[in-house]
Structures are given as structure tokens and as C-alpha cells.
Amino acid sequence: MTDLDTNYPESYYAASANRVQDYPQLSEDIDCDVCIIGAGYTGLSTALHLLERGVSVVILEQAKVGWGASGRNGGQIVNSYSRDIDVVERAAGTQVADQLGVMAFEGGRVIREFVERYSIQCDLKNGGVFAALNAKQMKELEHQKALWERYGYDKLELLDAKTMTGVVASNRYVGGMLDHGGGHIHPLNLALGEADAVTRMGGHIFEHSGVIAISRDEQPVAVTKRGSVRAKKLVIAGNAYLGGLVPELKAKSMPCGTQVIATEPLSDDLAKALIPQDYCIEDCNYLLDYYRLSADKRLLYGGGVVYGARDPKDIERLVRPKMLKTFPQLEAIRIEYRWTGNFLMTLSRLPQVGHINENILYSQGCSGHGVTYTHLAGRLLSERILGDSKRFEAFASLTHYPFPGGHMFQVPFSAVGAWYYSMRDRLGI
Template identity: 60%
Template sequence: MFTHKPSLDHAPSLYAATGLPQPERPALQGAIEADVCVIGAGYTGMSSALHLAEAGFKVVVLEAARVGWGASGRNGGQLVHSYSRDMDVIESRYGKQAAQTLGSMAFEGAQIIKERIERYNIDCHFKKGGVFAALTDKQVGHLENQQALWARFGHKDMTMHDAAESEKMTGSNRYKATLVDHSTGHVHPLRLAQGEALAFEQLGGQIYELSGVTKIDRGEPAVVHTAQGQVKARFVIVACNAYIGELEPRLASRSMPCGTQVIATEPLGDRFPEILPTDYCVEDCNFLLDYFRLSADRRLVYGGGVIYGAREPHHIESIIRPKLLKTYPQLKNVRIDYAWTGNFLLTLTRLPEVGRLAPNIYFSQGCSGHGVTFTHLIGRVLSEAIRGQSTRFDAFANLPSYPFPGGRVFRVPFTAIGAMYYDLRDKLGI
């Protein structure tokens, strides 16, 4: 499943240090059978598996490392609606019908997460409220357009705030305006994945960790192989995203792993009460955006930056601390307790790629930075397709997808050059 041998332990993050207790999950040994075999125990895999288990399917999940090991357990924890390309772009590229169908699902993922938290009593530190923050006049106009666009698709639980109100809300004077989405929020992302895994197991589902998939035999049933076992299944869901490696070269050729970095401060306690007094999460409107929030024990969790090709830097703090200090210069002497990186998967269109590798083998990948909510939506949609209700699945599957220019060799420099252009535009305010 991997082209290299990364550590199978969780990244040295705040999340790994404060995750939910988990049972021992042994590697798969021998041959077993299931209705559905899910490859990958991140959000896409666990959302799919949990929906299918609720519908009465016998489901087996195979994970090369640990539940939530990848982006699902390392991300910023922010529940952000829609897709990396919003409905206006979808409408202009693919037509009104595509925009209407995808728009009708654009706000569902966050609701699924909140339903899961409540139904299964998942202690993942959920807090309400998310903020989009504008640094330039152009970005203020973007937020006004976004509010109107989302209202057109039925989402109206948003409010605009001027610079003075934004400073009171965030504790930073950087922002010319903010748009608050009152229907979203933020979570401890690893605890969410782990809580979903526990819920799945309570319904009779099986998870095998340290069970990287080596190949998938097409057929009805399909056979999914690991180093020491195999699963014969009527259906397979490939849910590997940025960590698919060489398992399915066709999927790997149309996407690119990208790294993002996150740091967490020491607990702030009662110091700096001006920082995020609302306890909302924040992301700015830059192309290479920054995002931050307070953890349950009042650490500032701050992330940003993109490394195309997913190299793992050894100087994460030096990349992110200057960004943090631009937002909160008063934290100059605050200690950084955790620094980590993780990969998300980028597509050329910035829209997720969903489809079939065979009539009974499904896949979803390439959330392009909007993975927390989309993965939960697509888990429901994949479960619908396996149950014979494919209308919503087809809406995503019918979107075109393309390989990156330059192929797998030159996709990184070509994409990085494009990102530099948009980053420069952000800095110049144009």
C-alpha cells in the first residue's frame, strides 16, 4: 500500500497524545468473508463502514497503520462546508444541474458529523462556530459573495462582521471582516475517527490494523489481499486518499499528496483572554490559507502552508510560528509543545474524485483540503450506491477528472509554480 515504510505509529501530535482509549486490533490472519471490505480506516472508510453496518451489512475494514493514522487524525479539526471549488465554479464549469445536485449535498457532511457525535456519544470536544477571515478588501467581497451564494443553496445561518467586531471575536487586528458560519464548528479530529471506529465495532464491524493491502483481485466476489490474509467481499471501497501508494496506479496518477503543517502551543490557561473568546475556529481567505482554533485544554492549534509532493519537513515550528505571530504577536514567548505534518490529496480540478474501478469496487479520493465534512458525506453516498441508490453517487462520479500536467514526475514543480502565483496575488491584495 505504501511506496516507502513510514512509521505505523501516530504522528507526534497533540491529538495522538490526547486520543480516545482504543482496543487492540490485530493484523488480519487467514481468509475471511464479508459483504463489504473497506480499505482505509480514516474518515472516508469509517463513515462508509458505519453507514453500511447500520444498514445491516457485514463489513470488514483493513488499515495499514492505525485508525485515523492519516489526515483524519492530523488535520485542523474544522468542519467547513462545501467543496474546495464552490458551487459557482461548479455551475460555470459543469452546468446548473450539476451545481444544484452537488449544492444540495454541500452542507450535509457537518450535519452527519454532529449526528454521529450525538448518537454514539463521541467525546471529540465538539465546539460550535466557524469563521472565515478576510485580510484584504478583495477578500471581503469574496466573503459577501460566498454568503449570498450559500444562501442561494439554502444555507443562511451566516453573519458578516466588520473589522472592529472581528477583532473582538478573534483577538487579532489583522482582519478587515469576517463571515461566521454558526452551523459548523471544530473537533478533536483523531477522537472523532476513533469514536466512529468504536461505534462501528459495537454494531459488529471488524477492523484489522497493521493490515496494508497488497492487491485487489477483480471479480464477483472481489478478493482483497494483505501480507498475511485476504478478504472475499461482494463489494470493496478504496478509501486510502493521500496514502494509496502504488495500490491502484490509475488513482495515484490523477492526484498528488500534499503536506500541511500544524503546531500546538502550551496550555494558555487564563492568559491572553482576548484570543478567540467565542471559541470559534478560524481560517483566512488566502490561497495558501492559515487556520487555527483553541483545543479543549486551551492550547492554540495553528496550521498552514502546503508542501507539494508531501515531503515531511524537519522544521515545522519554523514554518508555522511566524504565521502564528503575525496573527498573535503577544504569543512570542509561548512554548510550542507539539509540531506535526500530514498529507491531504489534491486533484487537478480541486474537486473530489469518486467512481468505480470495477462494477463492485468503489473509490473516493482527493478532497483537496475539504476532507473533514466531505468524507462524512461521501461515506453516506457510497453506502447508498452499494444499496442500489446511485443517483447521488453518480453526481460525483460524472464529474470529469484529469491527470496533472507533467505526469507524476513534473506535477509537483508545475503545481508549486501555480501556487506561488496565487500566493503572490494574496500578498499583493490583487
């Protein structure tokens, strides 16, 4: 692990967080049933599912709970995966696609179960919209609706151009699709609430306890600067902030940065005019824009990708023009927060799941689609640990390849690919 700033970034989420609990730093050698590296959604979901079954759990976090992508993302509950089920079918066959298809809508349900069961205050709102910028994208939404309905999902509603103007006050869209099972949350408060539930259930969380080495013995050991945890099972859930701790995982993934801005609070009338039903929205471009209203009526707007996870110097300069293209009526509105965060991308843009050996498991590489998938992943990891590996192995069967040219060329390779697909988006082809 490299040295890093372990304070929360100066984001709207950090500024509006519920009570932030300070968890201790690991300072001794301890034992448990399952040790989890990473106190983001994957680690927290895994811990809660295991604790509900009476398994003892320790989570080691190099910074703070929800410090990484789990506390910085757009806060949108979006179903399925970064590559949809038809892509899985072409790549892995019908049997695997059918298994993943049935699970594609489960992560959002897990979030809602946690929110209700543990009384988590995270501003949960229902409803998410996919917005089409051209006729080609609208056709793709029609295909997506039919595809999801094949797997029993019946919460989708196509929207024509006129209906879209009643959903979002922008003239950019030719139509869209409303997912009544989508929605949005305050992502850091969700993570903080899940962490509080972990400790109330008897789990242990150690912050500022980055893992510097892993022993791959029959009983794996996670070593920190001041202590260690020996466990029967070890779960690696560091995602984009894992660094080089596990070299074989680093070779097939790449951290990428995304940027978000938050406006000053809008008037009730303006907020209601922009997004009357308080849905979250994302467009259908390859490098998509996404936005929603916060609980205190700020517009949170994100977009773009920085390959290689470099922090851009001027986030507002990158994102504000995108916001004004969608909502020119916000020209006079100030931006009060701007931040960036990293997500982990795989070449296939499908999650990377598996085991280093029988007792060391991992899940990573949500590829920008992590809020729901990570909560599903926690359930799958817990099932595998408890002896039911069928659903876990469906994801583990997906083939992952290194980026062409290795780490030296993965950033320019991905940037060229993104440029190609962005040009197709602009041309509507």
C-alpha cells in the first residue's frame, strides 16, 4: 500500500454525512472466522450477510469506512451490470447468462433490505431513468426492456419525448426508460449505516489499518503495520484502492476516475421544475452523464472518465459544461462541491470474481456499475464461504484478460477505445 490521504475528500457527501464513527486502528494479533480487506460496499455487504449467520468477522480498512468509491459515487441504484446480459450470453454462453440474468436485479433489493432492517438513514428515493439522446439509443432501450423482461423483471416503462419533458427539464432527449426498481441514495451515509450495523451485530472494523502483506497459508493472515488477523477465510474487497497487494488481480484491471459536482441548494420551485418526480437520471452514452437531486435540493452532476485514476486539476471545468448542456437554466447557479473518486474497470467491463486459493476469495472490477453489484457480491461471497458456491462460481466462470500491452499501454488503449465509442455516440451510429 502506498501512502495516501486517509481523510474523506471534500465532497458534498462528506459535508452532509450522518455521525461519523471513528473505528480503532488494529494494534494486536487476532483471530476470526472471516477477515475482509476493505470497508466499502463489497466488504460491508459480505460482513452483514455473514454476521446474520453467526460468523465472526473482522474488516480491515486502510482509510475510513466508505472512503473509496462507496462514499464518492453518483448514488444511483442502477440494475444489471456495466455490460448487459446479452453481452454475457455472447461471451460466456446461455447457461451463465441465465444465471447472471436472474441475479441482475438482486443488488438493489439487498440495499433496500439493509436500509429497512437496520434503519439506515440515507435519503433513499425510488425511480431511475435511462435517457436516450438519439433514435439509436431509444432502440437500444427498447431492446433492454425486452431483455430484462425475459428474466422476469417487470418494473420498466418506456417514455417518449413528450413524456420525458415531464420527467426532466431538458430538451436533449428523444425518449427514455423509467426503472421503477431503480433509485438513489446518499452513498456515504449508506456505507456508514452498514458499518454501524456490522458493529451492532458483533463484527469488528479497524480503520487506518491497511494490509501490507497476505500470507496464503491454509489459514490466511492479513498483516498490517501494527497487527495481524488470522482467519479461516479471507475476502479481498479493495477494488480500485487495492494497489499492488495482489499482483495477479492488478494485471487484469485498471483504476479509473470519475468526477462529480454539486450545486448550491436550489429553490424548491427550481428543483421541482428540473426533476419533478425526484428520479435519478443517466444518459445512454458510452461515457455517460448522470445526475440527481440531493435531499437538500442540490443538483449532483457527474460525468466523464479519467483513465489511470489521475485526479484532474479542475473538476468543475470538466463537468460544469456538461451540466449546462443539459440544464442551461443553471448558468447563474454556483458550484459548491467538486470531487473525484476511482472505480476499477476490467477489459470486459464485467465483475472479476474468484479465489486465489480455497480460502482467499475476491470480488472487484464493477466497471462503474458498483452500487448494486457490490451488494449482490457480498451475498455471493458469503454464500461461497458458507458452502454454497453455485452462484459465486457463475461469476467466477467469466474469462478476464489483461489489458493489451500491460500496465504501460492500458491507459492509452482504453482512451482510444473510449474516443471511438464517444464518436459513435455523437454521430448516433
